[in-house]
Amino acid sequence: MKLGMIGLGRMGANMAQRLMQGGHQLVGFDPKPEARKSLEDKGAESADSLAALVAKLSAPRIVWMMVPAGEITDSTLTNLLPLLAAGDIVIDGGNSNYKDTLRRAGTAAEKKIGYVDCGTSGGVWGLAEGYSMMVGGDENTVEQLRPIFETLAPAKDKGWGRVGPVGAGHFTKMIHNGVEYGMMQAYAEGFSILQHKKEFGLDLHQVAEIWRTGSVVRSWLLDLTADALGKNPSMAGIAPYVVDSGEGRWTVAEAIDLNVPAPIITQSLIERLRSRDSESFTDKLLSAMRNEFGGHEIKKE
Structure with missing residues:
Protein backbone atom coordinates (compact mmCIF):
# COMPACT_ATOMS: atom_id res chain seq x y z
CA MET A 1 0.00 0.00 0.00
CA LYS A 2 1.24 3.47 -0.90
CA LEU A 3 1.29 6.20 1.74
CA GLY A 4 0.52 9.80 0.80
CA MET A 5 2.68 12.54 2.32
CA ILE A 6 1.57 16.18 2.24
CA GLY A 7 4.32 18.67 3.03
CA LEU A 8 7.89 18.01 1.92
CA GLY A 9 9.72 20.58 4.00
CA ARG A 10 12.89 19.46 5.74
CA MET A 11 11.20 17.29 8.36
CA GLY A 12 8.54 15.94 6.01
CA ALA A 13 11.14 15.07 3.40
CA ASN A 14 13.30 13.31 6.01
CA MET A 15 10.33 11.32 7.25
CA ALA A 16 9.48 10.34 3.69
CA GLN A 17 13.04 9.19 3.13
CA ARG A 18 13.06 7.10 6.32
CA LEU A 19 9.78 5.47 5.29
CA MET A 20 11.21 4.59 1.88
CA GLN A 21 14.34 3.17 3.51
CA GLY A 22 11.98 0.98 5.53
CA GLY A 23 10.39 -0.41 2.38
CA HIS A 24 7.25 1.72 2.22
CA GLN A 25 5.95 3.05 -1.09
CA LEU A 26 5.24 6.75 -1.01
CA VAL A 27 3.62 9.53 -3.02
CA GLY A 28 4.39 13.07 -1.94
CA PHE A 29 2.79 16.43 -2.57
CA ASP A 30 4.20 19.87 -1.92
CA PRO A 31 3.29 23.14 -3.65
CA LYS A 32 6.98 23.74 -4.35
CA PRO A 33 8.16 21.96 -7.53
CA GLU A 34 11.72 21.71 -6.21
CA ALA A 35 10.51 19.80 -3.15
CA ARG A 36 8.64 17.35 -5.36
CA LYS A 37 11.68 16.96 -7.61
CA SER A 38 13.88 16.23 -4.59
CA LEU A 39 11.51 13.47 -3.50
CA GLU A 40 11.48 11.97 -6.99
CA ASP A 41 15.28 11.96 -7.00
CA LYS A 42 15.12 9.76 -3.89
CA GLY A 43 12.95 7.24 -5.71
CA ALA A 44 9.42 8.16 -4.68
CA GLU A 45 6.48 9.34 -6.73
CA SER A 46 5.18 12.88 -6.48
CA ALA A 47 1.95 14.66 -7.29
CA ASP A 48 1.39 18.27 -8.27
CA SER A 49 -1.97 18.60 -6.48
CA LEU A 50 -3.95 17.03 -3.67
CA ALA A 51 -6.32 15.49 -6.22
CA ALA A 52 -3.41 13.92 -8.08
CA LEU A 53 -2.00 12.62 -4.80
CA VAL A 54 -5.27 10.94 -3.79
CA ALA A 55 -5.69 9.48 -7.30
CA LYS A 56 -2.37 7.64 -6.94
CA LEU A 57 -3.41 5.96 -3.68
CA SER A 58 -5.51 2.82 -3.36
CA ALA A 59 -8.32 2.47 -0.84
CA PRO A 60 -8.25 2.56 2.09
CA ARG A 61 -6.01 5.59 1.63
CA ILE A 62 -3.58 6.80 4.28
CA VAL A 63 -2.45 10.42 4.03
CA TRP A 64 0.12 11.95 6.39
CA MET A 65 0.00 15.76 6.70
CA MET A 66 3.30 17.36 7.67
CA VAL A 67 2.40 21.03 7.33
CA PRO A 68 2.61 24.04 9.69
CA ALA A 69 0.01 24.24 12.45
CA GLY A 70 -2.93 26.60 12.17
CA GLU A 71 -4.48 27.99 9.03
CA ILE A 72 -2.37 25.90 6.64
CA THR A 73 -3.47 22.67 8.33
CA ASP A 74 -7.10 23.80 8.21
CA SER A 75 -6.99 24.77 4.54
CA THR A 76 -5.16 21.56 3.59
CA LEU A 77 -7.74 19.44 5.39
CA THR A 78 -10.63 21.43 3.90
CA ASN A 79 -9.34 20.67 0.42
CA LEU A 80 -8.36 17.08 1.19
CA LEU A 81 -11.45 15.64 2.89
CA PRO A 82 -13.79 15.94 -0.14
CA LEU A 83 -11.28 13.85 -2.11
CA LEU A 84 -11.29 11.00 0.42
CA ALA A 85 -13.88 8.33 1.24
CA ALA A 86 -15.16 6.45 4.27
CA GLY A 87 -12.44 4.21 5.69
CA ASP A 88 -9.56 6.45 4.66
CA ILE A 89 -7.20 7.78 7.35
CA VAL A 90 -5.57 11.18 7.82
CA ILE A 91 -2.55 11.57 10.11
CA ASP A 92 -1.60 15.05 11.34
CA GLY A 93 2.08 14.93 12.24
CA GLY A 94 2.51 18.68 12.77
CA ASN A 95 2.49 20.66 16.01
CA SER A 96 -1.24 21.38 16.00
CA ASN A 97 -3.06 22.64 19.07
CA TYR A 98 -4.95 19.65 20.45
CA LYS A 99 -8.18 21.67 20.58
CA ASP A 100 -7.91 22.25 16.82
CA THR A 101 -7.21 18.53 16.43
CA LEU A 102 -10.43 17.61 18.24
CA ARG A 103 -12.39 19.93 15.96
CA ARG A 104 -10.77 18.56 12.80
CA ALA A 105 -11.27 14.97 13.92
CA GLY A 106 -14.96 15.71 14.39
CA THR A 107 -15.21 17.01 10.84
CA ALA A 108 -13.44 13.92 9.49
CA ALA A 109 -15.67 11.62 11.56
CA GLU A 110 -18.77 13.06 9.87
CA LYS A 111 -17.40 11.56 6.65
CA LYS A 112 -16.36 8.34 8.44
CA ILE A 113 -12.72 9.20 7.79
CA GLY A 114 -10.24 8.21 10.49
CA TYR A 115 -8.17 10.97 12.08
CA VAL A 116 -4.95 10.36 14.00
CA ASP A 117 -2.77 12.99 15.64
CA CYS A 118 0.93 12.24 15.93
CA GLY A 119 3.01 14.58 18.05
CA THR A 120 6.42 14.20 16.45
CA SER A 121 9.82 15.02 17.93
CA GLY A 122 13.26 14.43 16.48
CA GLY A 123 13.86 17.42 14.27
CA VAL A 124 16.67 17.25 11.75
CA TRP A 125 18.14 14.19 13.50
CA GLY A 126 15.06 12.03 12.97
CA LEU A 127 16.19 10.62 9.63
CA ALA A 128 19.20 8.92 11.20
CA GLU A 129 18.06 8.48 14.80
CA GLY A 130 14.33 7.89 14.38
CA TYR A 131 11.41 9.98 15.60
CA SER A 132 9.71 10.11 18.98
CA MET A 133 5.98 9.89 18.28
CA MET A 134 3.09 10.45 20.66
CA VAL A 135 0.02 9.09 18.89
CA GLY A 136 -3.62 9.86 19.58
CA GLY A 137 -6.54 8.13 17.91
CA ASP A 138 -8.91 5.20 17.84
CA GLU A 139 -7.10 2.06 19.00
CA ASN A 140 -7.97 -0.02 15.94
CA THR A 141 -7.06 2.81 13.58
CA VAL A 142 -3.67 3.30 15.22
CA GLU A 143 -3.05 -0.44 15.04
CA GLN A 144 -3.57 -0.31 11.27
CA LEU A 145 -0.82 2.27 11.10
CA ARG A 146 1.63 0.34 13.29
CA PRO A 147 4.04 -0.56 10.43
CA ILE A 148 4.41 3.14 9.62
CA PHE A 149 5.15 4.18 13.19
CA GLU A 150 7.52 1.25 13.71
CA THR A 151 9.51 2.35 10.67
CA LEU A 152 9.75 5.98 11.74
CA ALA A 153 10.57 5.25 15.40
CA PRO A 154 14.09 4.63 16.76
CA ALA A 155 13.04 0.97 17.19
CA LYS A 156 9.82 -0.97 16.63
CA ASP A 157 9.10 -1.09 20.35
CA LYS A 158 10.73 2.15 21.48
CA GLY A 159 10.13 5.85 21.04
CA TRP A 160 6.48 5.71 20.02
CA GLY A 161 3.09 4.67 21.29
CA ARG A 162 -0.61 5.35 21.34
CA VAL A 163 -1.04 7.64 24.34
CA GLY A 164 -4.83 7.95 24.19
CA PRO A 165 -7.80 8.96 22.05
CA VAL A 166 -7.65 11.54 19.29
CA GLY A 167 -6.17 14.79 20.60
CA ALA A 168 -4.01 13.05 23.19
CA GLY A 169 -1.02 12.88 20.85
CA HIS A 170 -0.84 16.59 20.22
CA PHE A 171 -1.65 17.35 23.86
CA THR A 172 1.27 15.19 25.01
CA GLU A 279 13.71 48.69 23.57
CA SER A 280 12.17 47.57 26.85
CA PHE A 281 9.70 50.18 28.06
CA THR A 282 9.37 48.11 31.24
CA ASP A 283 13.05 48.48 32.10
CA LYS A 284 13.08 52.16 31.21
CA LEU A 285 10.12 52.79 33.51
CA LEU A 286 11.70 50.76 36.30
CA SER A 287 14.83 52.92 36.06
CA ALA A 288 12.71 56.07 36.14
CA MET A 289 10.82 54.84 39.24
CA ARG A 290 14.08 54.18 41.11
CA ASN A 291 15.17 57.70 40.30
CA GLU A 292 11.85 59.14 41.52
CA PHE A 293 11.81 57.50 44.94
CA GLY A 294 15.50 57.14 45.66
CA GLY A 295 17.32 59.56 43.41
CA HIS A 296 19.18 56.65 41.83
CA GLU A 297 21.18 57.39 38.71
CA ILE A 298 19.56 56.74 35.33
CA LYS A 299 21.77 55.27 32.66
CA LYS A 300 21.39 57.29 29.47
CA GLU A 301 21.15 55.71 26.01
Whole structure:
Protein backbone atom coordinates (compact mmCIF):
# COMPACT_ATOMS: atom_id res chain seq x y z
CA MET A 1 0.00 0.00 0.00
CA LYS A 2 1.24 3.47 -0.90
CA LEU A 3 1.29 6.20 1.74
CA GLY A 4 0.52 9.80 0.80
CA MET A 5 2.68 12.54 2.32
CA ILE A 6 1.57 16.18 2.24
CA GLY A 7 4.32 18.67 3.03
CA LEU A 8 7.89 18.01 1.92
CA GLY A 9 9.72 20.58 4.00
CA ARG A 10 12.89 19.46 5.74
CA MET A 11 11.20 17.29 8.36
CA GLY A 12 8.54 15.94 6.01
CA ALA A 13 11.14 15.07 3.40
CA ASN A 14 13.30 13.31 6.01
CA MET A 15 10.33 11.32 7.25
CA ALA A 16 9.48 10.34 3.69
CA GLN A 17 13.04 9.19 3.13
CA ARG A 18 13.06 7.10 6.32
CA LEU A 19 9.78 5.47 5.29
CA MET A 20 11.21 4.59 1.88
CA GLN A 21 14.34 3.17 3.51
CA GLY A 22 11.98 0.98 5.53
CA GLY A 23 10.39 -0.41 2.38
CA HIS A 24 7.25 1.72 2.22
CA GLN A 25 5.95 3.05 -1.09
CA LEU A 26 5.24 6.75 -1.01
CA VAL A 27 3.62 9.53 -3.02
CA GLY A 28 4.39 13.07 -1.94
CA PHE A 29 2.79 16.43 -2.57
CA ASP A 30 4.20 19.87 -1.92
CA PRO A 31 3.29 23.14 -3.65
CA LYS A 32 6.98 23.74 -4.35
CA PRO A 33 8.16 21.96 -7.53
CA GLU A 34 11.72 21.71 -6.21
CA ALA A 35 10.51 19.80 -3.15
CA ARG A 36 8.64 17.35 -5.36
CA LYS A 37 11.68 16.96 -7.61
CA SER A 38 13.88 16.23 -4.59
CA LEU A 39 11.51 13.47 -3.50
CA GLU A 40 11.48 11.97 -6.99
CA ASP A 41 15.28 11.96 -7.00
CA LYS A 42 15.12 9.76 -3.89
CA GLY A 43 12.95 7.24 -5.71
CA ALA A 44 9.42 8.16 -4.68
CA GLU A 45 6.48 9.34 -6.73
CA SER A 46 5.18 12.88 -6.48
CA ALA A 47 1.95 14.66 -7.29
CA ASP A 48 1.39 18.27 -8.27
CA SER A 49 -1.97 18.60 -6.48
CA LEU A 50 -3.95 17.03 -3.67
CA ALA A 51 -6.32 15.49 -6.22
CA ALA A 52 -3.41 13.92 -8.08
CA LEU A 53 -2.00 12.62 -4.80
CA VAL A 54 -5.27 10.94 -3.79
CA ALA A 55 -5.69 9.48 -7.30
CA LYS A 56 -2.37 7.64 -6.94
CA LEU A 57 -3.41 5.96 -3.68
CA SER A 58 -5.51 2.82 -3.36
CA ALA A 59 -8.32 2.47 -0.84
CA PRO A 60 -8.25 2.56 2.09
CA ARG A 61 -6.01 5.59 1.63
CA ILE A 62 -3.58 6.80 4.28
CA VAL A 63 -2.45 10.42 4.03
CA TRP A 64 0.12 11.95 6.39
CA MET A 65 0.00 15.76 6.70
CA MET A 66 3.30 17.36 7.67
CA VAL A 67 2.40 21.03 7.33
CA PRO A 68 2.61 24.04 9.69
CA ALA A 69 0.01 24.24 12.45
CA GLY A 70 -2.93 26.60 12.17
CA GLU A 71 -4.48 27.99 9.03
CA ILE A 72 -2.37 25.90 6.64
CA THR A 73 -3.47 22.67 8.33
CA ASP A 74 -7.10 23.80 8.21
CA SER A 75 -6.99 24.77 4.54
CA THR A 76 -5.16 21.56 3.59
CA LEU A 77 -7.74 19.44 5.39
CA THR A 78 -10.63 21.43 3.90
CA ASN A 79 -9.34 20.67 0.42
CA LEU A 80 -8.36 17.08 1.19
CA LEU A 81 -11.45 15.64 2.89
CA PRO A 82 -13.79 15.94 -0.14
CA LEU A 83 -11.28 13.85 -2.11
CA LEU A 84 -11.29 11.00 0.42
CA ALA A 85 -13.88 8.33 1.24
CA ALA A 86 -15.16 6.45 4.27
CA GLY A 87 -12.44 4.21 5.69
CA ASP A 88 -9.56 6.45 4.66
CA ILE A 89 -7.20 7.78 7.35
CA VAL A 90 -5.57 11.18 7.82
CA ILE A 91 -2.55 11.57 10.11
CA ASP A 92 -1.60 15.05 11.34
CA GLY A 93 2.08 14.93 12.24
CA GLY A 94 2.51 18.68 12.77
CA ASN A 95 2.49 20.66 16.01
CA SER A 96 -1.24 21.38 16.00
CA ASN A 97 -3.06 22.64 19.07
CA TYR A 98 -4.95 19.65 20.45
CA LYS A 99 -8.18 21.67 20.58
CA ASP A 100 -7.91 22.25 16.82
CA THR A 101 -7.21 18.53 16.43
CA LEU A 102 -10.43 17.61 18.24
CA ARG A 103 -12.39 19.93 15.96
CA ARG A 104 -10.77 18.56 12.80
CA ALA A 105 -11.27 14.97 13.92
CA GLY A 106 -14.96 15.71 14.39
CA THR A 107 -15.21 17.01 10.84
CA ALA A 108 -13.44 13.92 9.49
CA ALA A 109 -15.67 11.62 11.56
CA GLU A 110 -18.77 13.06 9.87
CA LYS A 111 -17.40 11.56 6.65
CA LYS A 112 -16.36 8.34 8.44
CA ILE A 113 -12.72 9.20 7.79
CA GLY A 114 -10.24 8.21 10.49
CA TYR A 115 -8.17 10.97 12.08
CA VAL A 116 -4.95 10.36 14.00
CA ASP A 117 -2.77 12.99 15.64
CA CYS A 118 0.93 12.24 15.93
CA GLY A 119 3.01 14.58 18.05
CA THR A 120 6.42 14.20 16.45
CA SER A 121 9.82 15.02 17.93
CA GLY A 122 13.26 14.43 16.48
CA GLY A 123 13.86 17.42 14.27
CA VAL A 124 16.67 17.25 11.75
CA TRP A 125 18.14 14.19 13.50
CA GLY A 126 15.06 12.03 12.97
CA LEU A 127 16.19 10.62 9.63
CA ALA A 128 19.20 8.92 11.20
CA GLU A 129 18.06 8.48 14.80
CA GLY A 130 14.33 7.89 14.38
CA TYR A 131 11.41 9.98 15.60
CA SER A 132 9.71 10.11 18.98
CA MET A 133 5.98 9.89 18.28
CA MET A 134 3.09 10.45 20.66
CA VAL A 135 0.02 9.09 18.89
CA GLY A 136 -3.62 9.86 19.58
CA GLY A 137 -6.54 8.13 17.91
CA ASP A 138 -8.91 5.20 17.84
CA GLU A 139 -7.10 2.06 19.00
CA ASN A 140 -7.97 -0.02 15.94
CA THR A 141 -7.06 2.81 13.58
CA VAL A 142 -3.67 3.30 15.22
CA GLU A 143 -3.05 -0.44 15.04
CA GLN A 144 -3.57 -0.31 11.27
CA LEU A 145 -0.82 2.27 11.10
CA ARG A 146 1.63 0.34 13.29
CA PRO A 147 4.04 -0.56 10.43
CA ILE A 148 4.41 3.14 9.62
CA PHE A 149 5.15 4.18 13.19
CA GLU A 150 7.52 1.25 13.71
CA THR A 151 9.51 2.35 10.67
CA LEU A 152 9.75 5.98 11.74
CA ALA A 153 10.57 5.25 15.40
CA PRO A 154 14.09 4.63 16.76
CA ALA A 155 13.04 0.97 17.19
CA LYS A 156 9.82 -0.97 16.63
CA ASP A 157 9.10 -1.09 20.35
CA LYS A 158 10.73 2.15 21.48
CA GLY A 159 10.13 5.85 21.04
CA TRP A 160 6.48 5.71 20.02
CA GLY A 161 3.09 4.67 21.29
CA ARG A 162 -0.61 5.35 21.34
CA VAL A 163 -1.04 7.64 24.34
CA GLY A 164 -4.83 7.95 24.19
CA PRO A 165 -7.80 8.96 22.05
CA VAL A 166 -7.65 11.54 19.29
CA GLY A 167 -6.17 14.79 20.60
CA ALA A 168 -4.01 13.05 23.19
CA GLY A 169 -1.02 12.88 20.85
CA HIS A 170 -0.84 16.59 20.22
CA PHE A 171 -1.65 17.35 23.86
CA THR A 172 1.27 15.19 25.01
CA LYS A 173 3.61 16.76 22.45
CA MET A 174 2.52 20.22 23.63
CA ILE A 175 3.56 19.39 27.19
CA HIS A 176 6.77 17.80 25.84
CA ASN A 177 7.66 21.11 24.24
CA GLY A 178 6.83 23.03 27.41
CA VAL A 179 9.25 20.80 29.33
CA GLU A 180 11.79 21.40 26.57
CA TYR A 181 11.49 25.17 27.12
CA GLY A 182 12.33 24.76 30.80
CA MET A 183 15.28 22.43 30.17
CA MET A 184 16.75 24.73 27.54
CA GLN A 185 16.42 27.73 29.86
CA ALA A 186 18.17 25.91 32.71
CA TYR A 187 21.10 24.87 30.53
CA ALA A 188 21.41 28.36 29.03
CA GLU A 189 21.37 30.04 32.45
CA GLY A 190 23.90 27.61 33.90
CA PHE A 191 26.38 28.07 31.09
CA SER A 192 25.88 31.84 31.26
CA ILE A 193 26.91 31.82 34.93
CA LEU A 194 29.98 29.76 34.03
CA GLN A 195 30.83 32.16 31.20
CA HIS A 196 30.62 35.19 33.48
CA LYS A 197 33.13 33.78 36.02
CA LYS A 198 36.01 35.26 34.02
CA GLU A 199 38.79 34.63 36.56
CA PHE A 200 38.47 30.84 36.15
CA GLY A 201 38.73 30.97 32.35
CA LEU A 202 36.33 28.07 32.01
CA ASP A 203 36.09 26.24 28.69
CA LEU A 204 32.34 25.84 28.29
CA HIS A 205 32.65 23.20 25.61
CA GLN A 206 34.91 21.15 27.89
CA VAL A 207 32.42 21.45 30.75
CA ALA A 208 29.57 20.37 28.51
CA GLU A 209 31.58 17.35 27.37
CA ILE A 210 32.32 16.38 30.98
CA TRP A 211 28.65 16.66 31.91
CA ARG A 212 27.61 14.48 28.98
CA THR A 213 28.97 11.30 30.59
CA GLY A 214 27.92 10.03 34.00
CA SER A 215 26.29 13.27 35.10
CA VAL A 216 22.71 13.41 36.34
CA VAL A 217 22.09 16.32 33.93
CA ARG A 218 23.22 14.43 30.83
CA SER A 219 20.72 14.41 27.96
CA TRP A 220 20.46 14.61 24.19
CA LEU A 221 19.77 18.31 24.61
CA LEU A 222 23.10 18.62 26.43
CA ASP A 223 24.76 16.71 23.57
CA LEU A 224 23.42 19.33 21.16
CA THR A 225 24.50 22.13 23.51
CA ALA A 226 28.03 20.74 23.61
CA ASP A 227 28.05 20.59 19.83
CA ALA A 228 26.93 24.23 19.59
CA LEU A 229 29.59 25.36 22.09
CA GLY A 230 32.25 23.43 20.18
CA LYS A 231 31.36 25.22 16.96
CA ASN A 232 30.94 28.70 18.48
CA PRO A 233 32.16 29.02 22.10
CA SER A 234 31.33 32.72 22.40
CA MET A 235 28.06 32.56 20.45
CA ALA A 236 29.53 35.17 18.12
CA GLY A 237 27.17 36.49 15.47
CA ILE A 238 24.04 35.20 17.20
CA ALA A 239 21.47 37.78 18.27
CA PRO A 240 20.03 37.31 21.80
CA TYR A 241 16.58 36.80 20.32
CA VAL A 242 14.68 33.56 20.94
CA VAL A 243 11.54 32.70 18.99
CA ASP A 244 8.74 30.42 20.11
CA SER A 245 6.45 28.38 17.89
CA GLY A 246 3.41 28.36 20.17
CA GLU A 247 3.56 25.12 22.14
CA GLY A 248 5.02 26.78 25.24
CA ARG A 249 2.21 29.33 25.29
CA TRP A 250 -0.39 26.59 24.91
CA THR A 251 1.23 24.61 27.74
CA VAL A 252 1.14 27.60 30.09
CA ALA A 253 -2.48 28.34 29.17
CA GLU A 254 -3.42 24.71 29.82
CA ALA A 255 -1.67 24.76 33.18
CA ILE A 256 -3.71 27.80 34.17
CA ASP A 257 -6.94 26.17 32.96
CA LEU A 258 -6.16 23.04 35.00
CA ASN A 259 -4.99 24.99 38.08
CA VAL A 260 -1.59 23.31 37.85
CA PRO A 261 1.38 25.45 38.94
CA ALA A 262 4.08 25.46 36.24
CA PRO A 263 6.47 28.28 37.23
CA ILE A 264 9.56 26.96 35.41
CA ILE A 265 7.84 26.46 32.06
CA THR A 266 6.02 29.78 32.44
CA GLN A 267 9.18 31.70 33.26
CA SER A 268 11.07 30.10 30.37
CA LEU A 269 8.36 31.36 28.03
CA ILE A 270 8.56 34.86 29.57
CA GLU A 271 12.33 34.85 29.03
CA ARG A 272 11.81 34.12 25.34
CA LEU A 273 9.40 37.01 25.07
CA ARG A 274 11.83 39.25 26.96
CA SER A 275 14.65 38.41 24.54
CA ARG A 276 12.76 40.18 21.77
CA ASP A 277 12.30 43.47 23.60
CA SER A 278 15.42 45.39 22.65
CA GLU A 279 13.71 48.69 23.57
CA SER A 280 12.17 47.57 26.85
CA PHE A 281 9.70 50.18 28.06
CA THR A 282 9.37 48.11 31.24
CA ASP A 283 13.05 48.48 32.10
CA LYS A 284 13.08 52.16 31.21
CA LEU A 285 10.12 52.79 33.51
CA LEU A 286 11.70 50.76 36.30
CA SER A 287 14.83 52.92 36.06
CA ALA A 288 12.71 56.07 36.14
CA MET A 289 10.82 54.84 39.24
CA ARG A 290 14.08 54.18 41.11
CA ASN A 291 15.17 57.70 40.30
CA GLU A 292 11.85 59.14 41.52
CA PHE A 293 11.81 57.50 44.94
CA GLY A 294 15.50 57.14 45.66
CA GLY A 295 17.32 59.56 43.41
CA HIS A 296 19.18 56.65 41.83
CA GLU A 297 21.18 57.39 38.71
CA ILE A 298 19.56 56.74 35.33
CA LYS A 299 21.77 55.27 32.66
CA LYS A 300 21.39 57.29 29.47
CA GLU A 301 21.15 55.71 26.01
